[in-house]
Amino acid sequence: MNITKCIEDILLDRFAQFGFNYEKSDTGWTYIREFGGVKEFIEIEKSNWYENAISCEYRKGTSTRNTIAFLRDRIEQVHVFSDESTLKEELKLIVDITEKYALKWFEQIKVKKKDLPDNFLKEEWAPLLQSFIRKNSIKFDNIESILILDKMLKKEVSKEEIYSISYCFGEIIKQNFGAEWDYSPEDGPFINNIAGSEKIALKPFVLVTKIVMNPDVLSLEYFFINIKSAVDGIKN
Structure with a gap:
């Protein structure tokens, strides 16, 4: 099962419609967009606690929200899957949560233009x-x-x-x-x-x-x- 391919097939174009650009790394999958100098992130990672599970988190400034927080019928903070079919179902759920809840959440979070952290390497x-x-x-x-x-x-x-x-x-x-x-x-x-x-x-x-x-x-x-x-x- 190719998790990256499933994520790209289901999320890439849909999130692009919301203005998010895709970034892939060895530690996860990130979608980023920027409004008024402030970046908004959708971050997906493999779970270390479940064999077949991914987590999805929204981040803006210092505020974060997990996809599961928008649901009332889930206990685990991850999206668990057993095969490619159930993985795709969870990814479609992430799209649904993003469109119905997260986009509004991003709007509600008000932050000033990002203040750079001090360069503690000096x-x-x-x-x-x-x-x-x-x-x-x-x-x-x-x-x-x-x-x-x-x-x-x-x-x-x-x-x-x-x-x-x-x-x-x-x-x-x-x-x-x-x-x-x-x-x-x-x-x-x-x-x-x-x-x-x-x-x-x-x-x-x-x-x-x-x-x-x-x-x-x-x-x-x-x-x-x-x-x-x-x-x-x-x-x-």
């Missing part, structure tokens, strides 16, 4: 980052440090702590898989060429911000597992 950030690392005993070559960072994100965190956690998670990815930091005028610092693949990139600040908004659903451990799965897929 030299002036080094003392604050090193202090944070020492204080919380973060070790980049030990994935147990991810649990320390996740525990912090369960509580209220300051802007500086969000940047520090973003940096630390990026360094953990870099140390464990091999990668390099890069900078985008649009997204700020990000991790590129993970495990030597140009297709696998990571925006730590974006992920940490998503977790802050949904601490009971998302975690750095969850995203680490997604990256590891993508890296293992390349090796195999």
